[in-house]
Amino acid sequence: MESLKELYKIGRGPSSSHTIGPERAAKIMMHRYREADFFKVELLGSLAFTGRGHRTDYVLTKTFQVPCQIIFNESLDSLKHPNTLKIHAYKQNSLIGSLTFYSIGGGSLEIEGEPKKQVADIYHEKNMKEIVSWCKKNNANFADYVFEKEEDIKEYLKKVYTSMNHTIDKGLSKDGFLPGKLHIQRKAKDLYNSIDKETKENDLKLIASYVLATAEQNASGGIVVTAPTCGASGVLPAILRYSQEKYHFSDEKIIEALAVAGVFGNVVKHNASISGAECGCQAELGTACVMGATALSHLFEYSLDQIEYAGEMALEHHLGLTCDPIDGMVQIPCIERNVVIALRVFNIVELAKLFTNSRKISFDMVVETMKETGKDLNYKYRETSEGGLARLKDQIDNK
């Protein structure tokens, strides 16, 4: 498995596969074809169906430093990956090169005809079973495992946590409406200001306002950390910030929790998918729930088995969750769903402790099941805005 730097990416929302991935693809083309004076981009699959709502065209136009043409091709015929971009480079009207990119989720890319891994594998263990076995053999916890395998990761994770907090602070300071036709008013600031700061009794409001702050920043194209994606970026930062404030965990402990969440997110990414276009929202917010639950379990000093149990439960109970954003915007159901799932993390972590020793299903088994379930999901429920809640587009009261 790759570095956690490939999982936690700091970039512009609202969708890692629709904004960060295509932005990276455009940069690769510009680098390889420096002499190009024009680019033509064909967006296929989910990128064509929801590219406008996810602002793929905006990001590409902004990234290319020369004129470009964007074509939305909604044909699904012989598509090898649900998020495909074909980019052609021209010089003086002559084609000088083309590449086909697959935006595989979380801002990561594969290039057709080129080796899959662009970076070296750092974690040689292939699944949670092997990771747990390494930890038991070395009398280590999941954070020790990460720091042993990836020595320079602590500094990067500090940067990640700083960025997460910065996004929350920014989101809590903003008024007004989110971009797009749905005319959604930002809620984070008002909710946060309604909390009685003396007693700080209303934990639900506090957690929800932190989640909303990030999710609203993401929806408006702000900078977020993929955890594991932009669309699901609200959960983990809120869990960490709230827990640190409430229980006074040190920054060092929070960095450990980020490492633990990263290991679990990485296993899902490599053995199934973190892409809504590939496997639905179970892959995005289901994985965000896993990352939140395992991070919190580590903060509470759970055992390896209890942490794995929390992660397994977090994914198991989101199996089949569809991706059906209305009007292709990462707003409904995405923003509220981040809040609901962050709140659910606390119950899952409690239950993992109560049910210790009764677990029958492993984390790896549920990851495999998620992948299979994703394959069975009709394309309408995989980030195409063709089914589910997206059908309600014309019935939304957007005044």
Ligand code: SF4
């Ligand atoms: S429904 Fe879930 S997977 Fe789909 S865009 Fe929204 S957050 Fe991402």
